[in-house]
Amino acid sequence: MKASVDKDGCIGCGLCEQICPEVFRMTDDGYAEAYNDVGDSLQESATEARDSCPVSVIDIA
Ligand code: SF4
Numbered sequence: 506m507k508a509s510v511d512k513d514g515c516i517g518c519g520l521c522e523q524i525c526p527e528v529f530r531m532t533d534d535g536y537a538e539a540y541n542d543v544g545d546s547l548q549e550s551a552t553e554a555r556d557s558c559p560v561s562v563i564d565i566a
Contacts, residue, residue, distance in 0.1 A: 506565055508539035514562035525550040
């Protein structure tokens with residue numbers, strides 16, 4: 506599975522990176538990006554990051 510972040514809505518809170526740093530990281534411009542595929546072992550934490558995003562801009566498909 507792949508995660509994606511809609512940068513236009515991201516408020517740069519850093520929560521997704523804190524919850525699942527294997528998939529999400531903050532970029533120099535202050536937004537999150539998904540830089541890694543969501544493998545089976547990361548599905549739980551990536552889903553938690555998605556569900557915890559305060560502005561719901563993370564998609565996993
Ligand atoms: S949790 Fe949501 S708002 Fe916060 S940095 Fe990640 S994508 Fe952006």
